Amino acid sequence: MTEEEILAFFRKKSKPVHREVICGIGDDCAVISRGSFWELLTTDTMVENVHFDFAYFDPYFVGRKLAAVNLSDIAAMGGEPAYALLNLSVPGISERELPLFWEGITTKLANYGAEVIGGDVTRNPERWHLTLTLIGHAPSGGVIFRQGARPGDLIFVSRPLGASAGALELWQQGFEPPESLKRAHLDPEPEIRLGKVLAQENLASAMMDISDGLLLDLARLCRANSLGAEIEAEKIPVHEALNEVSLSQEPIFYALSGGEDFALLFTVPPEKERFLRLKLGSQRLFQIGYIIEEQIIYLIKNGQKEKVSPSGFDHFA
Numbered sequence: 121m122t123e124e125e126i127l128a129f130f131r132k133k134s135k136p137v138h139r140e141v142i143c144g145i146g147d148d149c150a151v152i153s154r155g156s157f158w159e160l161l162t163t164d165t166m167v168e169n170v171h172f173d174f175a176y177f178d179p180y181f182v183g184r185k186l187a188a189v190n191l192s193d194i195a196a197m198g199g200e201p202a203y204a205l206l207n208l209s210v211p212g213i214s215e216r217e218l219p220l221f222w223e224g225i226t227t228k229l230a231n232y233g234a235e236v237i238g239g240d241v242t243r244n245p246e247r248w249h250l251t252l253t254l255i256g257h258a259p260s261g262g263v264i265f266r267q268g269a270r271p272g273d274l275i276f277v278s279r280p281l282g283a284s285a286g287a288l289e290l291w292q293q294g295f296e297p298p299e300s301l302k303r304a305h306l307d308p309e310p311e312i313r314l315g316k317v318l319a320q321e322n323l324a325s326a327m328m329d330i331s332d333g334l335l336l337d338l339a340r341l342c343r344a345n346s347l348g349a350e351i352e353a354e355k356i357p358v359h360e361a362l363n364e365v366s367l368s369q370e371p372i373f374y375a376l377s378g379g380e381d382f383a384l385l386f387t388v389p390p391e392k393e394r395f396l397r398l399k400l401g402s403q404r405l406f407q408i409g410y411i412i413e414e415q416i417i418y419l420i421k422n423g424q425k426e427k428v429s430p431s432g433f434d435h436f437a
């Protein structure tokens with residue numbers, strides 16, 4: 121089974137029984153009503169040689185990235201991160217590695233007001249296997265779900281895409297990537313501030329973060345709404361450093377299907393666009409297309425409109 125099929129199985133089978141569960145399987149975070157506020161829960165795992173390789177990572181950046189991928193799921197709901205539980209499962213860890221890893225994870229969490237408050241340690245005979253569970257909160261009713269988009273809503277991404285996947289390919293081909301690509305892969309910045317503005321000002325109708333690639337994640341957002349999308353290749357913000365390096369594919373491929381961008385993908389009703397630009401001032405946003413009724417994703421490229429199948433990262437594809 122593919123990762124997509126496994127997730128579909130869980131989504132179909134789950135029927136929350138607790139009345140306080142506002143949102144269970146299927147969004148970037150689970151959401152639980154705690155009366156005066158909503159709690160947000162998310163968990164993400166990083167496995168050595170699946171998510172990172174010590175050929176170009178060190179324990180400090182493994183810690184920073186583990187924090188970032190979880191923070192990004194809180195950002196995708198428009199929430200505020202707070203508490204984390206850390207599960208460390210390793211063949212062994214040295215007196216040099218442990219403080220570096222701890223410094224990485226705690227500094228990244230602290231940048232966004234979060235801290236580690238517990239966890240678990242076990243031996244893993246094979247490789248580093250790390251899981252972080254992050255808990256956050258939002259005002260009651262003040263989160264943006266994947267569901268909520270309407271036909272005609274504008275589709276935005278929060279920053280240029282493809283840098284992380286470009287860096288990965290360069291390392292895997294034995295080259296040293298330029299600094300901006302390296303940073304995007306080793307130390308991605310979660311969009312906590314932007315997510316909060318979009319939620320608190322009720323600007324976005326639907327939102328998620330891009331972890332598996334724009335096309336695949338846009339397809340997930342569309343499916344959550346039983347809608348489709350029309351996007352334009354020329355409007356997709358491709359990270360500019362991809363034009364300066366030698367890669368196996370065109371730069372736009374990494375922006376469409378690379379993954380690990382941790383940018384926000386969100387929809388905005390057209391009548392709110394002016395207010396959105398006003399609220400975000402100098403922050404650049406990239407409108408790449410709009411939501412359509414038909415449950416298909418179209419890409420307009422060189423004046424041609426073509427149906428695209430959602431390609432991106434799947435652990436088992």
Ligand SMILES: Nc1ncnc2c1ncn2[C@@H]1O[C@H](COP(=O)(O)OP(=O)(O)OP(=O)(O)O)[C@@H](O)[C@H]1O
Pocket residue numbers: 127130144145146147148149150163164189193331332
């Ligand atoms: N093993 C599982 N059991 C129950 N629910 C799961 C399981 N794995 C994933 N889910 C749920 O399925 C949904 C999609 O999961 P997915 O991991 O793709 O989300 P994500 O964290 O936004 O993406 P990524 O892991 O790529 O960052 C989420 O709501 C998640 O909680």
Ligand SMILES: Cc1ncc(C[n+]2csc(CCOP(=O)(O)O)c2C)c(N)n1
Pocket residue numbers: 164165169170171172173288331332378379380433
């Ligand atoms: C060594 C190595 N090989 C491949 C990749 C690419 N990669 C791994 S997981 C993932 C998507 C998000 O993960 P998840 O869906 O588990 O949250 C991507 C694009 C990498 N980073 N390192």
Ligand SMILES: [Mg+2]
Pocket residue numbers: 148192193196328329330331
């Ligand atoms: Mg996510």
